[in-house]
Amino acid sequence: MADIMRCAGEILRAHNDRDGIVAEIAGRLGIVEGTIYRYFPTKRDLIIQVAEDWYEAMLADYDRELAGITGTAARLRFMIWRHLTVMHDEPAMCRLVLDELRADAGYRKTSIYELNRQYTRRTLAIVKDGIASGELRADVPLTMIRDMIYGGIEHHTWAYLRGEGDFSPTQAAEEIVAIIYRGIAVPTDTPERAGALTRLEDVATRLERIAQNQIPER
Amino acid sequence: MADIMRCAGEILRAHNDRDGIVAEIAGRLGIVEGTIYRYFPTKRDLIIQVAEDWYEAMLADYDRELAGITGTAARLRFMIWRHLTVMHDEPAMCRLVLDELRADAGYRKTSIYELNRQYTRRTLAIVKDGIASGELRADVPLTMIRDMIYGGIEHHTWAYLRGEGDFSPTQAAEEIVAIIYRGIAVPTDTPERAGALTRLEDVATRLERIAQNQIPER
DNA sequence: AGCATTTAATGAGCTGAGCTCATTTATACG
DNA sequence: CGTATAAATGAGCTCAGCTCATTAAATGCT
Structure with missing residues (x-):
């Protein structure tokens, strides 16, 4: 069972085409497809489980690292840099999570929704702290900030994955923080x-x- | 053939599950599945064709409307508002286009890539004009601006589609323009x-x- | 240790969607 | 009217996800 998930992870990372992975897993592990269905009711459930486990582990590391950083700008920059790095290094896993987040609302909500809420809540908390400390304006629309940060990161990464050159997480994080902080207008x-x-x-x-x-x- | 595409569009708009649409189209039009394959080599090609036609028509309207608007901020605000409105009203079609844009790089590039480049090039042009006129700083990272605008729009829309309340394209556009222009830091x-x-x-x-x-x- | 019972694994095969192709039907043309 | 070309048909193939009756293994009990 742990074998199945590990193997599924490897395959999902290797080719981002999700067709035929059940047979592929069975073949690699020397078991039969039916066995997989003893542990996972459906292929989708298996994939979601893999995505969830990965997401959870990633968030745990995240929290540990974030704990050592102080200051609104530094914390924001770190979160952005970290997200960029993860997307750069693990695009397949990120795609799994994002696909699930964008699935039809009718589907039973997986715990990925909850993990994601926890994740973005951290960002909102940093911004709120920044407002409380007087560093950020009190009238900023919180959720739109979040949407622009994560949306920007993802768009940037898709372009990279499309083959439009490479990118540096450090530089990209710097650019995003700069835009979010100063805007682009000439100061008046x-x-x-x-x-x-x-x-x-x-x-x-x-x-x-x-x-x-x-x-x-x- | 035009019937097939119109019908495909209707179905793709109705349920965002893409399985079984070939049989569905055939059933609705009173033809047989094989007939559809006389006009489209594969289901994917049919879907891409529908997405392309829709995207092209959308861009044509866009240009017509944008032509009447002057000023960097106003033009940016319009483009953002328009994109938000389109995503709000036609999420299924947008999803088709975005899925195609995010497909594996190995696939033969469809003309959707080219349409999208044209589209985002308009945004970059507006920002460049703003720099030329002195309204925007000369050192802004162009593509990151683009990524944050469109990424933000999409993230905002996904949240809405996930059922997390409604949103107003006008207000959302205002928020995005405000963040992009002024940033969130207290002015120093x-x-x-x-x-x-x-x-x-x-x-x-x-x-x-x-x-x-x-x-x-x- | 030996038998019973529960649990795991098997593999044959079902389903359903995408797709093919030999054949039939319709249309166009001299 | 007859032939040539194009269009439509439907039977059926493939392949991936999935089911289930049967077999094998593990566990528990005396």
Whole structure:
């Protein structure tokens, strides 16, 4: 049974075509297809089980590593970098999880949904902490931040898997953090700050006139 | 033949399970499965053809509507809103296209790849124009912007399709544009601006002293 | 140790979807 | 009207997922 799952994992990693894997597993293990169905009611259940186990182990490592990192930006950067790295190194497993997450809503929800909620909840927590500490604005739409981060990571990875060159998780993480933090617009003043500046400039102008009139400062 | 494709489109829209659609089409049209294979070498080719036609028509409308909009932010907002709306209204067709885009690199590239490149090239062009006009910073990583916009849109839509509430394309587009433009960090001054402010504040302080000493301004 | 009972494994074979092809039916043309 | 070309048919093949009656192995009990 553990053999079956290990073997399934190997095959799923090797060719991302999921057809015929039951026969393939049986062949490799020297057992018969029917035996596999003693342990897994259906091929889909076997695949989901493999995906779940992998996802769970991945999250455990994640938490351990994340625990040592402090600061909103550093923690965000780490999570993004980690996700990019995992997708870069384990695209087949990621695809399993993502396919399951995107399956029809009618299907019985697997525990992958729950694992995923736990996962993204960590990201939301980091952003919330950032808001609480005053580093991030209070009005940011939390779930959209999450969607853009993970969506961006995945899009970036698909392009890579499509064969459009390689990518560096470190650099990509840096780019994502930069965009999320600063945006892309040329910085302009907020109305308040702009107003303050204008008032200060008025003052400066008056002072200039004072100077030109040779009026002593004190 | 046109009947087959129209019928295939209807079925693909109705149930997002793609198994048995050949028999389904034949049944609905009162023909036999073999007839379908006179026009399409394989089921996959039929599906791709349907997806391509839909994608092409969608892009044509897109261009027509986009032509009437000026300004970097407005054009970006429109493209994002449009993509959100399409995914909201036609998730099944979008899934076909996306699945094809994410298929194995070994497969012969369909024209969907090319259509998609055209599509995202429009977005890149808008960002480039924004840089040229001075509205956007020159150092933004173009493809990552694209990945985050479209990835964010898709993630947002998957959550909706998973049954996690509805969403408003207009509001979602606004949120995405806001994040992309401003980022989420609390605004801080650039070194130059901070320096200028400091100098101005020094001036203001001196002026204050002048006023306190009752020295006439002129 | 020897028998009974429960559990595991087998392999033949069913199902259903994609697909093929020899044959039949319809259409076009001189 | 007859022939040539194109279109449609339906029987049936393949292959993957899956079932189940039967056989083999393991476990428990006296």
